[in-house]
Amino acid sequence: MGTLVGHVAPGFGFLLIGLWHLFNHIKLHALNPKSYKGPSWFPSAKFRYIELVLIMVGSTASVAMELFIGPERHQPLDPDGTIPSNHLHNFEHSSISITFFLYAACAIILDRARVQAQFELTQLLGAIAFAQQLLLFHLHSADHMGPEGQYHLLLQILVFVSVSTALIGIVxxxxxxxxxxxxxxxxxxxxxxxxxxxxxxxxxxxxKGCYMNDEDGHMVVRCSSHEALHRAISLVNIEFSWFIIGVTVFAVSLYLVLVKVYGEKKVEYFSLGNEDEESNDDVESQKSGAFDHSSKSFIQVGKIFSQNDMER
Incomplete structure (x- = not known):
């Protein structure tokens, strides 16, 4: 992290995993609303562990970028083997990635072992990964007093929600x-x-009123005055509130669409007894009508014959 690519790349990974889970949870609940139980991860039809493998690959790439590809000497240590101050955040970010790698690897192992507490342990490992992320973002070594700090503060709220729901999901x-x-x-x-x-x-x-400043090889947003800083932080808050609205609309809309597509089809049931009674009534009425008509015809024929006899 600390660069555009360092935020966009892992962000894209979180976005895909979140969308994958959102889609599958809604679909599963729509198909089985009464027997629904949300899994910790979703297997794929072609390759069962595709989600977990992608998490492991992404975590490995993140660690490689932070510790070996990003640094100028392609390693994060000083010549004496100590960690320099300007690379502390690299180790923090790598620790987060390693924890997510551990979660995915253990999830595969638990699934292969088919232990009784597989779901609970997998959920707990996911909660630990998010808790690690929350802890290191909260105790970040970088100076997050400006707009970047406000972005990270609001990000911690989202991570806290992920931690809480992962733990609640166990119960x-x-x-x-x-x-x-x-x-x-x-x-x-x-x-x-x-x-x-x-x-x-x-x-x-x-x-407006802020600029990018090079600090220990990292570009950091600084503001020229307290007023400019206050304005920048307020803009971040407004931006976050707008995204809350947008994400809420998107999530609810996706739910409504998927429920309509995968939801249980309502079947209309008709009472066969009522239909039989009605049909019997119709048949009887038709029979009685025919009988009345035939009886009337018979009476009329009788009258004609009686009149002929009288004339004779």
Whole structure:
């Protein structure tokens, strides 16, 4: 992290995983509303562990970028083997990625072992990964007093929601709402990371009165005055509130569409007894009508014969 690509790339990963979970949780609940139980991850038809493998690949790429590709000497240590101050955040970000790698790897192992507490342990590992992310973002070594700090502060709210819902999901595995909120929070995390990358490292998008400053080889947004800083932070808050509205509309709309597509089809049941009674009534009425008509015809014929006899 610390660059546009460093935020957009992992953000895109979170966004895809969140969208994948959101889609599958809604679909699963629409198909089985009474027996619904939200899994920790969703297997694919062609390759069962595609989601977990992608998490492992993304985490590995993140660690490689932070510790080996990004640094000028392609390694984060000083010549004496110590960690320099300007690379502390690289180790923090790598620790987050390693924790997510551990979650995905253990999820595969638990699934292969088919242990009884597979779901609970997998959920707990996911909660630990999010808790690690929340802890390191909260205790970040970088100076987050400016607009970047406000972006990270709001990101921590989303991570906290992910941690909370992951833990609650252990106790309430059949709650669709818990899994729905967690999926939306993961999706929102990815979206917010992408927004951070563009808003903080695109010069044309820097708030008025602020500028990009090179500090220890990293570009950081600084503001020229307290008023400019206050304005920049307020703009971040407004931006976040707008994204809350947009994500909410998107999530609810997706739910309505998928429920309409995959929801249970209502079958109309008719009472056969009533239909038989009605049909019997119709048949009887038709029979009685025919009998009345035939009886009337017989009476009329009788009258004609009696008149002929009298004339004779």
């Amino acid at each position: 309430l595995p059949h709650s669709f709402l818990v899994n729905f909120v967690r999926s939306v929070s993961i999706f929102f995390q990815g979206l917010w990371l992408i927004v951070m990358g563009f808003m903080l490292w695109t010069p044309s998008l820097i708030p």
